[in-house]
Amino acid sequence: MEAIRIDPQRRIGQREIQGVTKMTDRLMDLYSEFGGRYARPMAAAFLVNTVAPNLKANASDENRKAMLSAAAFLSYLTGWMAVDEGAHGRAQQYYVKSLELAGVGSDRMTYCHVLRGMSVQAANLGHGTPAVRLANAAAESSPDSTPRMRAFLTGQQAHAYALAGEKVNAFNSLREAERAVNQAESRPETFGGFNSATLAYITAQVRNALGDTKGSIESLNEHFPLRDSTDKQLTKLLFSSFLAERQLKIGHLEAACTTWNSILDEYPAIHSGRIDAQLAKVPSLLSPYRLNSTAQITVERSRELLLPK
Structure with missing residues (x-):
């Protein structure tokens, strides 16, 4: 350049x-x-x-x-x-x-954001060790030590550590993110970006990565009521799909179908490969319950709506 x-x-x-x-x-x-x-x-x-x-x-x-x-x-x-x-x-x-x-x-701020974004990408693909390396690089390159930025970075470190199996580091980073969010939200000025809703979502991801499915569901159920006008439709549907899968995993079939159907209600306006991929799993996930009428209706809806837009 x-x-x-x-x-x-x-x-x-x-x-x-x-x-x-x-x-x-x-x-x-x-x-x-x-x-x-x-x-x-x-x-x-x-x-x-x-x-x-x-x-x-x-x-x-x-x-x-x-x-x-x-x-x-x-x-x-x-x-x-x-x-x-x-x-x-x-x-x-x-x-x-x-x-x-x-x-x-x-521009160190954007540089830091990109490294964190690359960590998020690695984490979403299940690559814990690269996600940790990139999350740590983002934290090291950050020019800003405000509570909001600390929460933004340490939250991602927590998720990455959990995926890499580093439980102690994951919970240490999660506690640091929680302290930073509490500090930021106690201030009188407007607070945006990483907030209590985001923290609850990150906590859910950490718990899930460490094998605590029930705890992850609890954290996701805490996340949704905390969302505000700054939170977007796309993440709502994506996080809801995670919730449905985890509800099914612990045997809550009716709850999972209810969650999936709420996603399908909003899905036609969405053009997201991630949402497509999440909903494409519904028929196979529900295949053991083919005799259940609620499950069958959910499968049929998902197949119909996943036709090319």
Whole structure:
């Protein structure tokens, strides 16, 4: 990026930078509401057609760094959307490009977010050891020691440690995340991002990774009432699918079917590879209960709704 050829006919300022950040916010909203398959093509087109030319334009040092930072975060978000599509190799390409842009722009905050995002990707794929390495790298590179950021990072460390079988480290990180959330939420200013609802979800994931299915269900049941207007439809459906599987695992068939049907009610508007993959498991998971009418209705609904959109 430092050696990129500058277009002398093009110049950018604060207006162009604000355009990228505002568009990124809108793309995030679309992704959160409708899924990665819906929003990522728009994000990718915006990166290629608008953001890339901006990176070649004349600008002051301050504006150039700001544009690099905006481009880095958009690339990170596009990678996050690709994960939701199930395109993990493509997601890694976006993540690596985001790290490059953030590095050149001296944007340690985005750099830290990307490393954490890569840890989340590894954790979701069940790779505990790489998830730990990336989560620790994110914590080490963080320029911000506010309670909110500490919770954001240590929560991911807890999940990664649990997947790697490091129980003591997992619970130590979880307690640290809890302390940070309590500290942040006790302050008078507005608190967003990682909050009590997120902590309950992370606790559920830690418990599940360590084999405590009942405890995981308890934590997920604590999570949903804590959600507020900042929490998005996509995560609600994804986390609900985890709940349904764990309810079935401990023998609560009726509860699991109720949860799955609540997801299926909202599913038609969603374009998410992760949600598709979760719901595609329903027929096989319920196959031992084919004589149960509630289970059979749930299976039929899932098969009907999972037809190509």
